[in-house]
Amino acid sequence: MKEDRPFAPTMARLREAGLRPTRQRLALGRLLFDGGDRHVTAEALHEEAQRAGVSVSLATVYNTLHQFTAASLLREVVVDSARTYFDTNVSDHHHFFVEKSGHLMDIDGEKIAITGLPEAPEGTSFARVDVIVRLQGEPRG
Amino acid sequence: MKEDRPFAPTMARLREAGLRPTRQRLALGRLLFDGGDRHVTAEALHEEAQRAGVSVSLATVYNTLHQFTAASLLREVVVDSARTYFDTNVSDHHHFFVEKSGHLMDIDGEKIAITGLPEAPEGTSFARVDVIVRLQGEPRG
DNA sequence: ACTCTTAATTAGAACAATTCTAATGTGTTG
DNA sequence: CAACACATTAGAATTGTTCTAATTAAGAGT
Numbered sequence A, B: 001m002k003e004d005r006p007f008a009p010t011m012a013r014l015r016e017a018g019l020r021p022t023r024q025r026l027a028l029g030r031l032l033f034d035g036g037d038r039h040v041t042a043e044a045l046h047e048e049a050q051r052a053g054v055s056v057s058l059a060t061v062y063n064t065l066h067q068f069t070a071a072s073l074l075r076e077v078v079v080d081s082a083r084t085y086f087d088t089n090v091s092d093h094h095h096f097f098v099e100k101s102g103h104l105m106d107i108d109g110e111k112i113a114i115t116g117l118p119e120a121p122e123g124t125s126f127a128r129v130d131v132i133v134r135l136q137g138e139p140r141g
Numbered sequence C: 001a002c003t004c005t006t007a008a009t010t011a012g013a014a015c016a017a018t019t020c021t022a023a024t025g026t027g028t029t030g
Numbered sequence D: 001c002a003a004c005a006c007a008t009t010a011g012a013a014t015t016g017t018t019c020t021a022a023t024t025a026a027g028a029g030t
Helices: A008-016 A023-033 A042-051 A058-070 B008-016 B023-033 B042-051 B058-070
Strands: A039-041 A075-077 A085-087 A093-098 A103-108 A113-115 A124-137 B039-041 B075-077 B085-087 B093-098 B103-108 B113-115 B124-137
Touching (some): A008 A023, A023 A042, A023 A058, A039 A042, A042 A058, A058 A085, A085 A103, B008 B023, B023 B042, B023 B058, B039 B042, B058 B085, B085 B103
Parallel strands (some): A093 A124, B093 B124
Antiparallel strands (some): A039 A085, A075 A085, A093 A103, A113 B113, B039 B085, B075 B085, B093 B103
16 A cells, blocks of 8 residues: 555545545645645645646636635635635634744634624624734744 | 814824834824724825825835834734735724725724634734624715 | 537736835934 | 935836736546
8 A cells, every 4th residue: 555645535525525626636636635624825735736746827826715715615714914724624623822933723613712892883793703822932843 | 263274293203113203104194094994905104195195115115014013003803815914003902894996994992792713822922812893885974 | 429508727917915126204302 | 504414206017916828737528
């Protein structure tokens, strides 16, 4: 058995989402969803794909990230006005953000409780509540 | 008494912050700090200044917003990767963000309590905790 | 398999927000 | 009021992202 990862699960995800499993989407999907939760920027994923020998244009990386987000395979995290992060963890959770390095870490949504939130103003409803814990310094380990 | 606003308080703020009270900084300071809490983008403040007959370049608006932020006269709010908002309310508080219109509203920091936050990872400490309540729909009123 | 149709990919141009540059102007200090 | 340091400026440059129009590839039907 070689250590090449199965592509079937990603294939299935794409099909479910109504997205054609093209070579590019499969490759990006496997980079994203194989092995744990990840936080990526378009630029970083593009480079990673290149390094992995997958030829995919930056435009496609952007398209794909947005399509995956629309299909709830990813979620967008706004923490830094300079770049957009995408999170492979789409469950309810929050984030640590290491400002110095631009590194994101998940905080389990069930751990945190928020009390005293005012009601949504008339005519609106909650779309989502984001908690971002900004960290100074650098984690070691 | 004419209704022209006093410039002395802004002057004092600038001095305290170690910023020379130049014509531009005074004008922007008065636009920002006269009359209640505000959320502005650089572009919006620039236009507002023009309309008020204050000639100030966009570069200066950016410089000034950053200097004011460094001096804790303003605080930056990251809610939208497209543009940067600056908030004249520097006390501890959180935000409603109306995604459709890009409108921000303060939520008093004392109203909200967050429990169950994990400790900061080793080597880091909390710089700030931001709560952003994203709203769908449009507030009326 | 072959063809048709429709959707996906692409390179590069275009874009928007922001920052930089280097020349000019202005506050402040002595 | 001279001199210096700091501010301001227009416009160019940069960055992240989106758009465009042309090419390629996927899926359905034969």
